[in-house]
Amino acid sequence: MRILVLGGDGYLGWPTAMYFSQLGHEILVVDNLAKRQWEAEIDSIPLQALPTLRHRVRLWEEVTGKEIGVAVGDIAENHRFVYDTFGDFEPEAVIHYAEQPSAPYSMAGRDHAVYTQRNNVIGNLNVLHAMQKHVPDAHLVKLGTMGEYGTPNIDIEEGWLDVELNGRKDRLPFPKLPGSFYHLSKVHDSHNIHFACRVWGTRCTDLNQGVVYGITTDETELHPDLHTSFHYDAVFGTVLNRYCVQAVVGEPLTVYGAGGQRRGFLNIRDTLQCVRLAVENPADKGEFRVFNQFTEVFSVLELAEMVVAAAKHLGMDAQIAHIDNPRVEAEEHYYNPRNDALLALGLTPRLLSEELVEDILSRVARHADSIDRATLLPTVRWRHADVPAPTR
Ligand code: NAD
Ligand code: USQ
Numbered sequence: 394m395r396i397l398v399l400g401g402d403g404y405l406g407w408p409t410a411m412y413f414s415q416l417g418h419e420i421l422v423v424d425n426l427a428k429r430q431w432e433a434e435i436d437s438i439p440l441q442a443l444p445t446l447r448h449r450v451r452l453w454e455e456v457t458g459k460e461i462g463v464a465v466g467d468i469a470e471n472h473r474f475v476y477d478t479f480g481d482f483e484p485e486a487v488i489h490y491a492e493q494p495s496a497p498y499s500m501a502g503r504d505h506a507v508y509t510q511r512n513n514v515i516g517n518l519n520v521l522h523a524m525q526k527h528v529p530d531a532h533l534v535k536l537g538t539m540g541e542y543g544t545p546n547i548d549i550e551e552g553w554l555d556v557e558l559n560g561r562k563d564r565l566p567f568p569k570l571p572g573s574f575y576h577l578s579k580v581h582d583s584h585n586i587h588f589a590c591r592v593w594g595t596r597c598t599d600l601n602q603g604v605v606y607g608i609t610t611d612e613t614e615l616h617p618d619l620h621t622s623f624h625y626d627a628v629f630g631t632v633l634n635r636y637c638v639q640a641v642v643g644e645p646l647t648v649y650g651a652g653g654q655r656r657g658f659l660n661i662r663d664t665l666q667c668v669r670l671a672v673e674n675p676a677d678k679g680e681f682r683v684f685n686q687f688t689e690v691f692s693v694l695e696l697a698e699m700v701v702a703a704a705k706h707l708g709m710d711a712q713i714a715h716i717d718n719p720r721v722e723a724e725e726h727y728y729n730p731r732n733d734a735l736l737a738l739g740l741t742p743r744l745l746s747e748e749l750v751e752d753i754l755s756r757v758a759r760h761a762d763s764i765d766r767a768t769l770l771p772t773v774r775w776r777h778a779d780v781p782a783p784t785r
Contacts, residue, residue, distance in 0.1 A: 394418050394419070394485045394486055394672070395418070395419045395421070395482060395483060395484045395485050395486075396413050396418045396419065396420055396421075396484060396485070396486045396487075396488060396672065397421050397423060397478070397479070397482060397484035397486070397487045397488070398410045398413070398420060398421070398422045398423070398488050398490070399423045399424075399468060399487065399488065399489045399490060399491035399516075399520065400423070400424055400489070400490030400491030400492065401420075401422030401423060401424050401446075401461075401463075401490070402422070402424035402426055402428065402429075402446045402622075403424070403428055403490055403491075403494075403622065404494075404605075404621050404622050404623065404624070404661075405490055405536070405605065405621075405661065405664055406422070406424065406488075406490040406491075407422075407446075407449065407621050407622070408610040408612060408613055408621050408661060408664075408665060409488060409490070409664075409665060409668060410422045410461055411453060411461070411610070411612035411613070411619065412610065412611075412612055412665045412669070413488075413669070413672075414453065414457070414459045414460075414461050415457065415459070415611075415612055416669070419462075420461045420462065421461075421462040421463070421464060421478070421482050421484070422446070422450070422461055422462065422463050422464070423464045423465075423466065423468065423478060423491065424446060424463075424465060424491065425465065425466055425467040425468070425491075426446065426465060427467070427493075427512075428622070429443075431493070431495075431498065431629070432629070435498070435626070435628050435629075436768065437624060437626040437628060437629055437768055438626075438763075438765060438768075439622040439623055439624055440608070440623040440624075440625060440638070440757065440760050440763065440764070441620050441623065441760055441763070442763075443620075443622050444618050446463060446465070447463060448618070449618065449619060450463055452616055452618055452619060453619065456615050456616050456619070457615070462482075464478050466478070467516075468491050468516040468519055468520060469511060469512045469513075469515045469516035469519065470515075472519045472522070472523075475519040475520065475522075475523045476522075476523045476526060476527070478523075479523040479524065479526070479527040479528055480523075480526075480527045483527065483528055484528060484531050485528070485531055485532070486531060486532045486534060486672045486675070487520065487524065487528075487531055487532070487533050487534065488534045488536075488668055488672070489517065489520055489533060489534065489535045489536060490536050491516055492512065492513040492516065492517075492536070492578065492579075492582075493508065493509045493512050493513055493575065493578075494575070494629075495575060495628050495629050496540070496572065496573035496575045496576060496720075497573075497627060497628045497719075497771065497772075497773040498575070498628050498629070498773075499573050499574040499575035499578070500573050500574060500575075500720075500773050500774075500775055501628075501773045505574075506574040509574055509575050509578055510574060510577070510578045510581065513575075513578035513579070513581075513582060514578055514581045514582060514585070517535070517582045517585060517586070518585055520533070521533075521585060521586065521589045521593075521595060524589075524595060525589065525593045525595065529593065529594065529595070530596070530678070531596075532596050532597070532598070532672065532675040532676060533586065533595060533596065533597040533598070534597075534598050534600065534668060534671045534672055535582065535586060535597060535598070535599050535600065536600055536602055537579045537582065537583055537599045537600060537601045537602065537683075538576060538579045538601060538602055538603075539601050539602065539603045539604075539656065539657045539685060539686075539687060539730065540571055540572055540573070540576040540579070541569050541571050541576060541579050541580045541583060541601060542567060542568075542569060542570065542571075542601070542730070543569065543570030543571055543572055543576075544570070544654075544655070544722075544723050544726040544727070544728055545568065545570060545727075546726070546727050547727075548729045548730070548731065549567065549685070549728075549729065549730035549731065550567055550731055551601075551683050551684060551685045551731055551732075551733065551734050552566065552567055552599065552601070552681075552682075552683020552684075552685075553565065553566065553567055553683065554566070554567045554568070566583075566584075566587065567683075569583075572720065572721070572722050573720075573775070582599075583599055583683075586599060586681060587681040590679050590680060590681040591679065591681070594678050594679040595679070596675060596676040596677060596678050596679065596680055597676055597680070597681055597682065598671040598675070598676050598682045598683075598684060599681065599682070599683045599684075600667065600668070600671060600684050600686045601683060601684065601685050601686060602659070602664065602667075602686040602687065603656055603657030603658050603659055603685075603686065603687030604631050604632060604633070604656050604657070604658050604659075604687075605631060605658075605659055605660075605661050605664055606631065606633035606634055606637075606658060606659075606660060606661070606745070606753065607634075607660045607661035607662060607748070607752065607753055608620075608621070608623045608634075608661070608752075608753055608756050608757065609661075609662075609752060609756060610661060610662050610665060611662075621661075623757075625637075625638035625639075625764070625768070625769070626765075626768035626769065627647075627768065627769060627770060627771040627772060627773070628768075628772075628773065632656075632693055632696065633658065633696055633700070633745075633753075634753075635647065635769070636696060636697055636700040637700060637749075637753050637754050637757045638757055638764055638769070639711070639769060640700050640701070640703075640704040640709055640711035640754065641704075641709065641754065641757050641758045641761050641764065642761060642764050642766055643709070643710070643711075644766060644769055645711075645712045645713060645714035646697040646700060646701065646711060646712065646713045646714065647714060647716050647769065647770065647771070648693055648694050648697050648713055648714065648715050648716070649693065649715075649716060649717075649718040649719065649720060649724075649771075650715065650716075650717070650718030650724040651694070651715065651724040651725060652692060652693050652694025652695075652697065652715060652724070653692050653693075653694065653723075653724050653725035653726070654692060654693050654722055654723070654724055654726075655690055655691065655692045655726065655728035656687075656690065656691070656693070656728075657685065657686075657687025657688075657689070657690050657730055657732070658687055658688065658689055658690070658691060658696075658745065659686065659687045659688045659689070659742070660688070660743045660745070660748060660752075662743055663688055663740070663742060663743055664686070666740055666741070667684070667686045667735050667740060670735055670738040670739060670740060671684065671735075671738075674738055682734075684732075684734040684735050685730050685731060685732045685734070685735075686732070686735060687730070687732055688732070688740070688742035688743070688744075689742065689744065689745060690728060690730070691745075694713075697713045698713070699745065699746070699749060700749065700754070701713060703749040703750045703754055704754060706750050707750065707754060707755060707758065709754075716770075716771075719771040719772075719773060719774045719775060720774075720775045721775040721776050
């Protein structure tokens with residue numbers, strides 16, 4: 394298949410491009426390299442310095458003999474670029490990662506909230522319009538987030554809810570209670586995509602993905618310079634990746650508040666598996682299909698305790714610190730999301746308990762000398778102290 398990977402310079406996009414290339418597909422990667430500017434803006438460095446995108450693509454060809462195409466451009470600000478790219482490449486599948494992914498970045502003030510929503514929502518709208526014009530039968534595989542749902546006090550279905558009201562029944566989009574302007578941008582995307590499916594017959598799988606952890610995939614292992622951008626700072630690092638780095642450098646693991654925040658998690662290798670299953674089993678014409686993409690649920694305190702135990706195996710004495718929660722979120726709540734659809738398609742989950750020591754902690758430890766401790770503590774706060782905390 395011809396597969397467009399939007400956001401292919403990123404943490405998930407680059408491993409995805411290599412994975413599908415290795416499977417024999419024709420890949421074009423699109424990225425505006427904005428992540429590298431955001432890093433510079435907040436003084437964040439990935440665990441390993443990142444070669445340029447073109448360098449990585451050349452290296453990939455040297456190592457595997459396979460080509461990955463590159464188009465550098467902004468999908469939000471340059472709709473001509475988007476139209477031309479879709480018109481020239483004529484993708485059969487579009488894997489869309491090209492968004493600002495950080496909740497704290499989006500909460501850093503008015504400019505960051507506006508930037509995040511403009512970048513994410515307009516970029517996605519441009520993709521929908523370019524698909525309608527040039528490849529109306531292509532399949533959009535869009536990365537959404539479990540955080541779109543928030544933490545309601547009922548089970549979380551996969552995108553839809555059967556409702557009965559005053560004797561009438563309908564199947565409606567599941568209610569959304571997102572926790573940041575970033576997560577809200579994903580909700581807006583979902584509504585826009587659902588509308589395009591209904592009106593234009595676009596086919597889409599919206600992958601409501603949980604928090605990703607991990608540093609390696611089979612393809613990143615093929616050469617040291619094929620690694621992906623692993624972040625651990627308080628803006629771009631996700632919680633388990635941060636805990637692993639904190640354990641390695643002997644800093645306390647930063648559990649925000651009580652630590653009862655429960656979330657869905659998955660290994661970066663399972664992200665690839667899930668996206669492949671979506672691409673290989675496309676949505677029908679006009680179908681807006683939602684999959685909840687995670688493999689295991691943990692509280693952030695449980696995760697910290699797992700990292701402490703795993704670190705012990707490597708002779709590290711990791712400690713946990715409950716720090717003042719910079720976010721507004723429930724710290725104890727009901728959480729029971731379903732993830733049946735991807736399992737039914739054949740997803741075989743990797744368990745964190747089996748991966749933590751060898752696949753993550755010991756690999757992070759190899760780069761201990763380059764870790765910048767100054768970026769570990771949170772700097773972005775969601776609210777002023779006089780606003781009462783929510784219960785869900
Ligand atoms: P990332 O920041 O590493 O990758 C995103 C890439 O998109 C970057 O290379 C960036 O330069 C590019 N990009 C952003 N805006 C662009 C634009 N307007 N035009 C062209 N390129 C643009 O983030 P990631 O962690 O790889 O996440 C990828 C996607 O998956 C995001 O949409 C994110 O919201 C979603 N997601 C990530 C996680 C996670 O835990 N990492 C979990 C759930 C969902
Ligand atoms: N947390 C801590 N300590 C830390 C960092 C985070 O306790 O040092 C807590 C947060 O308060 C939150 C949870 O861990 O309750 C998850 O935080 P996170 O930063 O790992 O993840 P989040 O902000 O939700 O965002 C990440 C990705 C985003 C993706 C989302 C999936 O950055 O792109 O959409 O995970 S989900 O959480 O399912 O919405």
